[in-house]
Amino acid sequence: MAKRITMRQALSDALREEMLRDENVFIMGEEIGVWGGTYAVTRGFYDEFGEKRVRDTPISEMAIGGAATGAAMNGLRPVAEFMTINFAFVAFDAIINHAAKVHYMFNGNIKCPVVFRAPGGGGRQLGATHSHTPDVIFAHFPGLRVVSPATPYDAKGMLKSAIRSDDPVMFIEHATLYQERGEVPEEEYLVPLDKSDKKRDGSDVTIVTYAQGLPISMEAADKLSKEGIEVEIIDLRSLQPLDLTLAVESFKKTNKAVVVEEGHGTYGIGAEIVAQIQEKAFDYLDAPIKRVAQKQAPLPYARELEQSALINADRVVAAVKEVL
Amino acid sequence: MATTKSKKKAAPKKKKAASKELTAEEIRHADDREVGVGRAGDIPREKLMDWYRQMVLIRKFEQACSEQYQLGKIGGFLHLYIGQEAIAVGSIAARGDNDHVITAYRDHGHALAVGSETGPVMAELMGKVTGVSGGRGGSMHLCDVPRRFWGGYAVVGGHVPLGAGIALAEQYKGTDGAVLCYMGDGSTNIGYFHESLNLAKVWNLPVVWIVENNQYGMGTAVDRASATPEMVTKASGYDMEAHVVDGMSVCDVYWKTTDALARVRAGEGPQFLEMITYRFEGHSMGDPLRYRSKEEVVKWRDDDPLGVIEKRLIEQESCTQEELDAIDDQVDAEVEAAVKFADESPEPGLDTLYDNIFVPQ
Ligand SMILES: Cc1ncc(C[n+]2csc(CCOP(=O)(O)OP(=O)(O)O)c2C)c(N)n1
Ligand SMILES: [Mg+2]
Numbered sequence: 001m002a003k004r005i006t007m008r009q010a011l012s013d014a015l016r017e018e019m020l021r022d023e024n025v026f027i028m029g030e031e032i033g034v035w036g037g038t039y040a041v042t043r044g045f046y047d048e049f050g051e052k053r054v055r056d057t058p059i060s061e062m063a064i065g066g067a068a069t070g071a072a073m074n075g076l077r078p079v080a081e082f083m084t085i086n087f088a089f090v091a092f093d094a095i096i097n098h099a100a101k102v103h104y105m106f107n108g109n110i111k112c113p114v115v116f117r118a119p120g121g122g123g124r125q126l127g128a129t130h131s132h133t134p135d136v137i138f139a140h141f142p143g144l145r146v147v148s149p150a151t152p153y154d155a156k157g158m159l160k161s162a163i164r165s166d167d168p169v170m171f172i173e174h175a176t177l178y179q180e181r182g183e184v185p186e187e188e189y190l191v192p193l194d195k196s197d198k199k200r201d202g203s204d205v206t207i208v209t210y211a212q213g214l215p216i217s218m219e220a221a222d223k224l225s226k227e228g229i230e231v232e233i234i235d236l237r238s239l240q241p242l243d244l245t246l247a248v249e250s251f252k253k254t255n256k257a258v259v260v261e262e263g264h265g266t267y268g269i270g271a272e273i274v275a276q277i278q279e280k281a282f283d284y285l286d287a288p289i290k291r292v293a294q295k296q297a298p299l300p301y302a303r304e305l306e307q308s309a310l311i312n313a314d315r316v317v318a319a320v321k322e323v324l
Numbered sequence: 325m326a327t328t329k330s331k332k333k334a335a336p337k338k339k340k341a342a343s344k345e346l347t348a349e350e351i352r353h354a355d356d357r358e359v360g361v362g363r364a365g366d367i368p369r370e371k372l373m374d375w376y377r378q379m380v381l382i383r384k385f386e387q388a389c390s391e392q393y394q395l396g397k398i399g400g401f402l403h404l405y406i407g408q409e410a411i412a413v414g415s416i417a418a419r420g421d422n423d424h425v426i427t428a429y430r431d432h433g434h435a436l437a438v439g440s441e442t443g444p445v446m447a448e449l450m451g452k453v454t455g456v457s458g459g460r461g462g463s464m465h466l467c468d469v470p471r472r473f474w475g476g477y478a479v480v481g482g483h484v485p486l487g488a489g490i491a492l493a494e495q496y497k498g499t500d501g502a503v504l505c506y507m508g509d510g511s512t513n514i515g516y517f518h519e520s521l522n523l524a525k526v527w528n529l530p531v532v533w534i535v536e537n538n539q540y541g542m543g544t545a546v547d548r549a550s551a552t553p554e555m556v557t558k559a560s561g562y563d564m565e566a567h568v569v570d571g572m573s574v575c576d577v578y579w580k581t582t583d584a585l586a587r588v589r590a591g592e593g594p595q596f597l598e599m600i601t602y603r604f605e606g607h608s609m610g611d612p613l614r615y616r617s618k619e620e621v622v623k624w625r626d627d628d629p630l631g632v633i634e635k636r637l638i639e640q641e642s643c644t645q646e647e648l649d650a651i652d653d654q655v656d657a658e659v660e661a662a663v664k665f666a667d668e669s670p671e672p673g674l675d676t677l678y679d680n681i682f683v684p685q
Contacts, residue, residue, distance in 0.1 A: 026496070052496065058526060063485045063519035070489020073474060074424070076496055078489075097479050098486060106467045106475055107458030108680040142681050166683035194685075241682075 001186040008178040010152035011041050011117075014159035015079065017188070019049060022077060025163055028055040028068060029081030029117075038083050039119055039178055061087050065094025065116070069168070072114035073102060077163055085120030085172060086132050099168040100143035114169070115162045121174040121212055121262060123310050128298035131306075133263040135211075136272075138170045139239035145193055146240040148172040150214035152182035154237055157191025165193060174212040174262070196243045198250070202230035205320045206250040208273055209260035210236040213311065217260050220316035231258075231320060239269060247273065248280050255286035256323040260316055265293030290319040367575060369641045375417060375574050376633050377651050379409040382433045383630060384652075384659045385442060386605075389432065389449060389463075392663065393609050398449045401478075402463050405433035407604035410629035411536050412437040414577025415504055415599075418585060422494065422501030424472045426487045428508055429464035430536075430603075431476025438471040442658055443665035452669035459672045460680075480541075481507065481516035484533075488520045491531040491594075502530035502588045504581070510541025512558055513550055521562040524594040532584045532595045533559070536571065538603040543615035559596035571601030572629045575636070602627070 005013075019025045026049075027042060033056040036043035046054045057064050061082065068080035082088040088095065095116060102110045122131035139146040145167050149155040155173070162169040199214060200221055207217045214235050221231045232254060234247045251257050257277060259270035270291035277289060295309040386404040393402050405412070412433035416425060427434045435445050440456055448455025449463050456466050467475035474490060477483035487505030494501035511517055512535060524531050535555045539546055547553040559566035565587065570576040577599060584595035602624040606613050637643035 024496075055527070058519070058522055060519035060523055062516050063488065063523045066482065066485020066516065066520065067489035067492060067523060070426075070474075070486035070491075071493045071496070072489070073486065074490040074493035076493045093479055093482055094485065098477070098482055102475070103683065104680050105457065105461050105465050106469075107460050108683075109457070109467055109469045110474070111683055145682070165685070 002183045003186060004181050005152055005184050006178060007149075007152045007155045007173075007180050007182070008039065008041055010156035010182075010184050011159055011173065012043070013184075014156040014163075015042065016045070016048070018160055018163045019053060024075065025077045025079065026053040026055065027079045027081065028057055029064060030057055030059055030083045032056060032081050037081070039175060042081075061090035062094055065091030066098060068114045068116070069094060069099040069102070069112060072099075072112045072168070073110050077113050077115075079115045079117060079163060082116060082118040084130060084175075085118035085134060086130050088116065088118050089134070095138070095144065095168075095170065096141050100141055103167070104143055111166045112168045113166045115159075115171055116169070117171045117173065119173045119175040119178075121176055122294065122299045123176055123306065125301055125303055125306060127301045131299040133174075133212075133261075133294065135172050135239055136263055136267070136269050138172075139242070139269070141240075143168070144240060145169040145238065146172065147193055147238045148174065148211040149237060150177065150199075150211050150235055152180065152184050154191050154197070154235075156184055157189050158193060158237065161190045161193050164190075169193065172211070176212060177215070180215065191237075194238050194241050194243055196237055196246045197235045198232065198246055199235045200231065200233040202232035202254070204229050204254060204256070205231045205323055206247065206254045206257040207231050207233045207260055207316070207320070208236065208247045208257060209233065210239070212262045213260040216311055216313050217316055219313035220320065223313060223317050224320055229320065229324065242272070244273065244276055244280070248277060251277055251281050252284045255284050257289045258292060258316065258319045258323060259289065260292045260311060262311055263294055264296055265291050266296055268293050287323040290323050292316050292319050367578070369643075371417070372633065372637055372641060373643070373647075373651070375413050376630075376637060376648070377655065378413045378437055379574065379630055379633065380652055381442070381655045381658065382409045382412070382436050384655050385436060385446070385662070386432060388446070388659045388663055390605070390609070392446075392450065397667070398463065399451065400462050400464075401429070402449070402609045403430040403607065404603070404605045405430055407624070407629070408536055408538060408571065408601045409433055410574040410577050410632070411506075411534070411571050411599050411601060414574040415534060415581040418578050418581035419504060420500065420502075420585065422499050423585065424474060424490050424494070424501065424503045425506070426474040426483050426490060426503065427476055427506035428480065428483060428511065429476050429478045430508070431464065431466050434476070434506065435466040435468060435473060438468055438473040440466070440468040440471060440473065442662035446662040446666035447669045450666045450669070451671060452666055453672040454665070454669040481511040481514035483507075484511065484516045484520040485523070487531055488524050488529055491524070491529040492527065495527075495530055500589055502532060502585055504532050504534055506534045506536060508541060509535055509537040509539070509546050509555060510544070510549065512555055521559065521564065521594070521596075525562045525564055528591070528593040530588045530594070532581065532588060532597060534581070535596070535598045536601055537598055538601050540603070540607070540615065542607045543611075545615065555598040556596065564594055564596045565592065566596035566598065569597050569599040571599035572627045572632050574629060574633050604628075
């Protein structure tokens with residue numbers, strides 16, 4: 001049995017199921033309790049679980065990042081929410097220098113099973129400071145798992161895996177995907193945290209993408225299909241560790257690729273993927289691999305101006321045609 | 325191995341004052357280190373002797389570190405605890421079975437005070453596989469989780485919210501455990517400190533914040549960096565009970581920590597202790613010490629915590645110099661053995677670089 005639900009609902013279900021399953025799982029963050037979550041993912045949790053397990057915090061990102069890390073070190077499984085990923089910058093040291101380091105630095109003597117949930121992404125006219133897609137920055141460092149699902153199915157299965165993982169996980173949710181609907185089984189399932197997934201079969205060009213890049217690439221694929229061009233789409237799902245098995249396999253078949261990411265292109269995820277594909281499959285390269293990414297300007301407020309800086313299906317279509 | 329004998333100099337005698345609480349300034353100028361102890365006599369002799377042993381151990385261990393550093397066997401940053409021994413020893417002596425310890429990078433004293441073996445601690449400083457952190461941490465990242473020592477942390481203030489989180493876990497699990505979270509005076513100026521104290525109060529977390537006020541953050545004197553030179557006043561903004569402690573008196577440290585932990589366990593929430601002390605050596609190895617005068621150091625050396633406890637042992641516990649010397653000799657042997665153990669231990673294999681990045685799934 002499956003039901004069609006939004007990604008918001010899928011995330012909410014995952015959290016609730018894990019909190020019911022394991023007493024040591026709790027959530028903390030700004031406005032997650034009485035308010036019900038800025039993006040309503042935790043609506044109803046405060047009444048259902050009470051304030052011990054649904055912990056509203058002061059506006060203290062350094063303390064949220066650090067205290068969640070400390071609680072995880074000492075045996076709990078905190079899911080700490082940053083109201084948006086933009087504010088996680090304030091907690092960068094707690095996440096990167098502490099959560100992501102203690103296991104290694106103390107030679108495996110300390111585990112840090114914390115999950116940081118963070119909604120992010122551009123395209124909602126929130127201005128330059130509130131519209132980041134900074135995923136790659138977090139993925140730069142060993143020791144932190146960084147994942148970002150694109151479908152309700154993946155979102156639910158991966159959040160459950162993240163909570164059960166003994167590693168710190170940065171769980172990035174693209175805010176415009178909260179409304180996306182998809183099939184989710186009624187029964188329990190998990191999705192691994194370190195495996196990419198093929199989301200569409202095709203033979204002409206490989207598109208490697210994730211999160212908000214997936215619906216955009218799907219839209220582009222539909223348009224291209226009408227012109228007889230079939231793209232294969234690989235959803236990375238995880239950025240750290242990065243699983244390029246399917247991407248390379250697909251590339252060996254199509255010999256052409258486009259990488260689609262919402263973050264800035266400079267030093268971006270596409271740069272890494274292009275480098276790895278040419279290292280792993282240079283002999284299969286038929287054309288330069290193209291990157292479709294956010295333009296290198298801060299995101300402006302004005303609607304059309306903001307949209308012009310972001311990725312969209314037309315830009316993906318154009319890139320695919322260039323490599324063909 | 326030549327380790328210098330501990331200082332035998334005792335502070336001048338003076339009549340014991342009533343157990344009123346001193347301000348930081350008064351403690352700084354007090355010449356009778358028993359002032360403020362309050363409950364002198366309540367601590368059994370064996371305990372005092374053991375604290376003396378631990379303090380001598382830390383002193384001599386640090387002296388050995390300095391030598392090994394100069395021999396090139398210890399790399400990176402090395403921050404010695406000399407002068408501050410009474411704090412780690414007295415406060416950790418006060419902790420209960422479920423209480424935790426976490427501190428910054430000046431962490432050798434805390435590791436030894438929780439009872440970590442000297443060999444593996446020294447091996448860590450030398451980057452050996454037998455080190456407490458397998459040679460991956462170094463001087464600033466010692467840990468001993470079975471002894472509830474969660475480590476040394478090198479980003480100033482970074483461990484302060486970790487202390488809050490460790491305390492949250494104890495509260496959540498419903499134990500009587502509390503956290504002793506140590507930090508330098510310098511860390512009271514970073515955001516982490518303020519956010520963590522606030523959060524701890526809002527959540528009534530079982531934590532005792534212990535500020536080791538050694539008068540300087542690197543070369544910057546407290547009053548050049550902090551809006552208030554009195555750390556205790558910072559706690560009042562978070563509605564937290566705060567006390568000044570004579571950080572040179574292991575007994576004062578012990579009692580004030582004992583009382584603070586009792587208040588935590590009585591549900592009174594987070595507690596704050598400012599322990600007045602001084603680091604006799606540089607901030608780290610190679611510190612040119614341009615920021616303080618020789619006279620100032622000499623004056624503080626009169627307050628050597630080892631001198632303070634020696635005086636107490638000799639004058640009040642009729643302890644003989646021979647007894648103390650016997651302890652010193654035993655510690656010399658222990659430190660020597662630790663250096664030998666570390667020296668002879670292998671370095672981590674180069675094939676282990678990628679171990680423990682993630683927990684095996
Ligand atoms: C965030 C941060 N800024 C700067 C430093 C460099 N630094 C290391 S120790 C130190 C002084 C800290 O002084 P204090 O907290 O009083 O501790 P003490 O060294 O006196 O024990 C500084 C500035 C650091 N490690 N972390
Ligand atoms: Mg200091």
